[in-house]
Amino acid sequence: MIPWLEPGAPFPPVERALREPDGLLAAGLELTPDRILDAYRRGIFPWFSxxxxxxxxxxxxxxxxxxxEIRITRSMHKVLRNRPYEVRCDSAFEAVMRACAAPRDGQAGTWISDDMIAAYSALHARxxxxxxxxxxxGRLAGGLYGMAIGRMFYGESMFSTERDASKIALVHLARYLETQAFGLIDCQMNTGHLGSMGGREIPRREFCRVMAQCIADGPLPGRWPTDLIPPYFRF
Structure with missing residues (x-):
């Protein structure tokens, strides 16, 4: 049994999350930007249909x-060096969310609802x-979106309509975050795609400890540079 959260009620400790389904902690109806921020700062994220x-x-x-620790294969190095592409940041946030929400092969629906898009768009504005x-x-071919608090990045979803387009975005994100001394990218749950690029699992206790250090310091919220390919990015 999980608790029902009334508006403004505090989250329960993450240690109370269920083992099956893994990590389910609470339910409610409130999905405001402030509630989402509070959740991320505690190692919690929303996910529902x-x-x-x-x-x-x-x-x-x-x-x-x-x-x-981003892992770039030899073939990916060739793509990064030779394929014509442009990486931008924060130039099409809602379009990226809607592309991530689009139906995919083998999926009956999406968890990225209009309410989610509205809430995260408000957080983007902040x-x-x-x-x-x-x-x-000149066409949006892939990308990802997520949250940055302090020196912690919480990845949410990614999409690709062209081969390797989402990988290109993730590699550039990792390089940019490395230059800004970010400590972690939260990938939430294990996937083979992320594992192949250097992702790994750590205990929740360790995650929360490192996360607390990362969010305690860092830049103030604000738009990131549109161009994420400065001269020191060499692939």
């Missing part, structure tokens, strides 16, 4: 990626939520 209440999660273990976008031939 249309027709469900807002479900809050904190899985154990937690999938993370240290920016300096300088917390960011998009990293891969543009090819």
């Amino acid at each position: 249309d027709g469900q209440p807002v479900l809050w999660w904190s899985p154990d273990p937690r999938m993370v990626l240290v920016p300096s 300088g917390y939520a960011h998009s990293v976008e891969t543009w090819i031939d």
